[in-house]
Amino acid sequence: MDTKEYVSLATKTESRNFDEIGKRLTTVQNQRLLHAGIGLATEAGEFLDALKKHIFYGKDLDTTNLSEEMGDIFWYCALIADELGVDFSTVMQTNIDKLRARYGEKFSEDKAEHRNLEKERQILERQ
Numbered sequence: 001m002d003t004k005e006y007v008s009l010a011t012k013t014e015s016r017n018f019d020e021i022g023k024r025l026t027t028v029q030n031q032r033l034l035h036a037g038i039g040l041a042t043e044a045g046e047f048l049d050a051l052k053k054h055i056f057y058g059k060d061l062d063t064t065n066l067s068e069e070m071g072d073i074f075w076y077c078a079l080i081a082d083e084l085g086v087d088f089s090t091v092m093q094t095n096i097d098k099l100r101a102r103y104g105e106k107f108s109e110d111k112a113e114h115r116n117l118e119k120e121r122q123i124l125e126r127q
Contacts, residue, residue, distance in 0.1 A: 032083045039076040043069050086127065094127045 047069040054061040098120050103111050
């Protein structure tokens with residue numbers, strides 16, 4: 001397969017209903033969530049870049065920068081919490097409840113591989 005054929009075949013799977021996509025982008029909720037999602041990805045990338053420079057390039061681990069990136073991630077999570085009308089404490093508790101249902105009190109690879117997704121969903125929907 002050459003690159004032109006790949007591009008031709010790959011782009012056939014793109015969602016191209018741009019009128020409908022555009023309509024979905026007109027809601028404030030979707031705009032805020034998209035902003036937050038892009039921001040989370042960006043800040044996570046910056047966090048990983050700092051970690052990469054330490055692990056693979058031998059630079060000092062800049063924990064101040066990592067903490068700053070974590071703060072930026074929290075900022076974007078605050079936008080999501082505000083838009084979804086949830087508070088951090090509820091989300092944190094629900095997350096712990098889900099993890100306990102998945103692993104009990106300790107992680108295991110077996111439990112990670114054999115999750116009860118129905119039970120986890122029930123926990124998430126109680127939120």
